[in-house]
Amino acid sequence: MKDLEQLRKEIEKIDSELIRLMIKRNEIAKEVGLLKNKKGIGLRNIDVEKKVMERYRRMSENTLLPPDVAEAICKLLIDSSVELQSGLLNKKCEKKISIVGGSGGMGQWMKRYFERMGAEVNIIGRSSGSPTDAEDSDVVIISVPPSAISATLKKMVPFCKEDALIFDISSIKSPFADDIKEMAKHRKVCSVHHMFGPSAKTMLDRNVVICDCGCKEAVSEVADLFDSEGSNLIFTSIERHDELMAYVLAFAHASNIVFFTTLRESGISFDELNKIASTTFKRCLNASVPVSEENAPLYHEIQRLNDNIDDMWDVFEKAFKEVKKASLSKDPDRFIEIMESGKEYFSDHQ
């Protein structure tokens, strides 16, 4: 029988071989990406991905490698090749772009994104640049907190070229919806919301919401700027945006804040709870811990400045009371019904 050292040496050899093959796989995926670019073929092919995953499952059936594990590895490999290919989609944008408030995380992200496409980007921040720097810009992006958008738009627009494309990237639109719609009657203005934070490496599979404020030309130009690297563009009105954000942002943040506040109020230390964590508890932590580390003043604006926030809290309180009543009732029927309705509500979710 081989000793432990020998066996570990064998595993090490296999690991190097696996890494070598995975690198080779990505090199070929890069070639596929370049060919797709040349032929103008879309980035992802879901049918091919399904076939590749089936292949992994089939090859691992009746072996010591469970098919679920083989499939998970396959998914990681495909994600990696798609990410690599998305970085090759070097769409061109040879415009002059000013980012007002661009020293923040998302402003810097926009700078990197547009520079990757060849744009000339300048930042107009509190300590650098002045509104006159936007005078010859083709695109002016407003990247300041939601409560400061209206005033910033009013200050910047007189300095912008007549045909400049102007848009904000605020996560909440209620505080300036009327002002921006008024502006869009005379200027190429619309409103954008990127549904990701500054850590996103590329646009791959990222949602970008484009709100029509009344100027169709602005919407189509913005769509062209963000239709890149495998992004998903979602078009909506500025009002619907905030109705949806009351749940996608405000409720999602609030329920996570309630989660960690409840734990803290319980009087039990986090360490003690975390030591015996269950799968669901760990999943909740995965969402809740990053929320606790977020930009608190911005998160407060997302709660406070959405015109639909009262409706959301009414629904939240009603749901909370219902779930509490059903959970404490001796009769399980209502509780089961609530669980089944949830499953049905999510039935389209893959």
Ligand SMILES: O=C(O)C(=O)C[C@]1(C(=O)O)C=C[C@@H](O)C=C1
């Ligand atoms: O076959 C392709 O078109 C590839 O780009 C390769 C690959 C893969 O990694 O297997 C990656 C992305 C596609 O969506 C499908 C498959």
